[in-house]
Amino acid sequence: MSTVPIQLPSPLRFLVVDDSRAIQAIVRRAILHCGYSPIEVETALDGDQALDLIETFKPDLVITDWHMPKVSGLEMVQALRQLGHQDVRVGFVTTERTPALLEEAISNGALFILHKPFDDAELVAVVANAVKDLVGEAPAVSDSTAASTPNAAPALMLRKGEEPISHAAMQLLLLGRLGNIPFRLIPHEKMVLEALTTNNLLGLYAAKDVKGVYAIAVMDANAVCMVGGGAARMLPNDVRALMATGLPSTVMMDKANEFLRAAAVSLSESAVSSATEVTMAKASVVKNTFAKLAAVLSQQGQRSDFRLAIPGYGEGRMAFFVMTS
Amino acid sequence: MAHLSSGYDIKQVCAGLAKAWEFLSGEERGFAQAITRKAALAFTEFSYFMPIKMTADQRTGGMGVLIERPDARGVAAHMFGTEIACLQEADLHDACAEVCNLFSDCVALHISGNSDIHMGLPFLASQAVYDQIAAQSTVEAVYVSRSRNAQLYVVEYHIFSQPH
Numbered sequence A: 001m002s003t004v005p006i007q008l009p010s011p012l013r014f015l016v017v018d019d020s021r022a023i024q025a026i027v028r029r030a031i032l033h034c035g036y037s038p039i040e041v042e043t044a045l046d047g048d049q050a051l052d053l054i055e056t057f058k059p060d061l062v063i064t065d066w067h068m069p070k071v072s073g074l075e076m077v078q079a080l081r082q083l084g085h086q087d088v089r090v091g092f093v094t095t096e097r098t099p100a101l102l103e104e105a106i107s108n109g110a111l112f113i114l115h116k117p118f119d120d121a122e123l124v125a126v127v128a129n130a131v132k133d134l135v136g137e138a139p140a141v142s143d144s145t146a147a148s149t150p151n152a153a154p155a156l157m158l159r160k161g162e163e164p165i166s167h168a169a170m171q172l173l174l175l176g177r178l179g180n181i182p183f184r185l186i187p188h189e190k191m192v193l194e195a196l197t198t199n200n201l202l203g204l205y206a207a208k209d210v211k212g213v214y215a216i217a218v219m220d221a222n223a224v225c226m227v228g229g230g231a232a233r234m235l236p237n238d239v240r241a242l243m244a245t246g247l248p249s250t251v252m253m254d255k256a257n258e259f260l261r262a263a264a265v266s267l268s269e270s271a272v273s274s275a276t277e278v279t280m281a282k283a284s285v286v287k288n289t290f291a292k293l294a295a296v297l298s299q300q301g302q303r304s305d306f307r308l309a310i311p312g313y314g315e316g317r318m319a320f321f322v323m324t325s
Numbered sequence B: 001m002a003h004l005s006s007g008y009d010i011k012q013v014c015a016g017l018a019k020a021w022e023f024l025s026g027e028e029r030g031f032a033q034a035i036t037r038k039a040a041l042a043f044t045e046f047s048y049f050m051p052i053k054m055t056a057d058q059r060t061g062g063m064g065v066l067i068e069r070p071d072a073r074g075v076a077a078h079m080f081g082t083e084i085a086c087l088q089e090a091d092l093h094d095a096c097a098e099v100c101n102l103f104s105d106c107v108a109l110h111i112s113g114n115s116d117i118h119m120g121l122p123f124l125a126s127q128a129v130y131d132q133i134a135a136q137s138t139v140e141a142v143y144v145s146r147s148r149n150a151q152l153y154v155v156e157y158h159i160f161s162q163p164h
Helices: A021-032 A047-057 A072-084 A099-107 A120-135 A167-178 A221-231 A236-245 A250-270 A291-297 B010-025 B069-080 B089-111 B127-135
Strands: A002-005 A006-017 A036-044 A061-063 A090-094 A111-115 A140-142 A184-187 A199-207 A213-222 A278-287 A303-310 A314-322 B046-054 B060-067 B116-120 B136-145 B151-159
Touching: A006 A120, A006 A278, A021 A036, A021 A072, A021 A314, A021 B069, A021 B089, A036 A047, A036 A221, A047 A061, A047 A072, A061 A072, A061 A120, A072 A090, A072 A099, A090 A120, A090 B136, A099 B069, A120 A167, A140 B127, A167 A184, A167 A221, A167 A250, A167 A303, A167 B060, A184 B069, A199 A221, A213 A250, A213 A291, A221 A236, A221 A250, A221 A314, A236 A314, A250 A278, A250 A314, A278 B116, B010 B069, B010 B089, B046 B089, B046 B127, B060 B069, B060 B089, B060 B127, B060 B136, B069 B089, B089 B116, B089 B151
Parallel strands: A006 A036, A006 A061, A061 A090, A090 A111
Antiparallel strands: A184 A303, A199 A213, A199 A278, A213 A314, A303 A314, B046 B060, B046 B116, B060 B151, B136 B151
8 A cells, every 4th residue: 555645735734742752753754654745743842842832833733642741731732722722733642541631632622632552544544634624635545456456356355464444444434423522443352242232233235246245344232322422422421321221322323324334435445346336235233142143253354343432431342344255 | 459460351451562562662572461570670770660540549559661771772763763773872761761651551441440540650760769669569460571682571569658
């Protein structure tokens, strides 16, 4: 995979604030590969230095740590807003997880909260989302290998080394649904039958020129409540209450259905043929005792598993399977 | 303070430590819970300490992260994206403090359960401070990762009283 940088008329300016120069270096490297050009990056060791630099450097996006000596990341954002800089975009890269503090950051206008350790692709995804209205379009990703394949292999195969839905693609999908609600997405934790909720949402996907079911999505009731409730901007208490019953509301189900429908685009992108169009054929609620569920969850490869955590809501699980037989 | 031996998923803690180490150093390495707790006393020149407070019961604890020079050089080189020969001593300390930060978060995530947990800032412990921590605390769990030329310890302490 290679990223084709989008040429911008003026440099995109980033300010990286972290008391660790080593983490500054990691974040800087990821930003330089975010798919835009030209880019300017400045760094500050704490919130105090950052506040001075913001006046002169005028960054398009401030990416800050939380815990720093002198002025913390949250204090810096609060000071910024008090000084009248409502328009300065800020995102956090942090280990902080206390829900009340994260909510305070969001209420002060933080656009994202990314937890360390992160993949470069995750940082690129949240940065692209934060600056999308400045640059007009998301960075394009090309795959020269796939493009040059004259005869596509059977559509049941994924591109070599690819998952049905990558961590970065899921991050973007959720950003689209959850907006500014902070969330943490943990990949590769396999969904197992024993841990499923009683009711689960099953999505069936069809692909052009492929007979039968191309892919299956499974969202447990918690994930349905979180994605659906988040997308509907429901209050955390209301979401938690419905999660406790295991019965998502109608609006949650509708929003979760929309989410699964949107996931079809990512499934299309991971298919071996770039011409393979994947669409959601049907979504329905199934019990965890549904006979075929066990067989699907036992599939070893061609699957993407995610644990989703949202402060104030809780945790849910979902998985996507490209059918191997 | 809740501790790992009371039923927390050791595998998940070890997986979290391995993921954090790979993020910081670019190196895939396994972590395991050490049977012996004597490792807690293995002071190294890069011994970092992270104070931790459980909000629910106000009890304090901490994480000790003991890094030997070969690992300090390797992780710093990867984080700064430079050759080991180009590194300054301050770079090694900067990188090791961040290792302590992330490792502490990995373990804290699992010991905190549903409680809020407050982590401070990592600090370099001198031999004297380290001895004081060891003397005034109990070791709840020790995690270890070994490579050909270095071993790395993560020690979960329950502190009775902190040196500062």
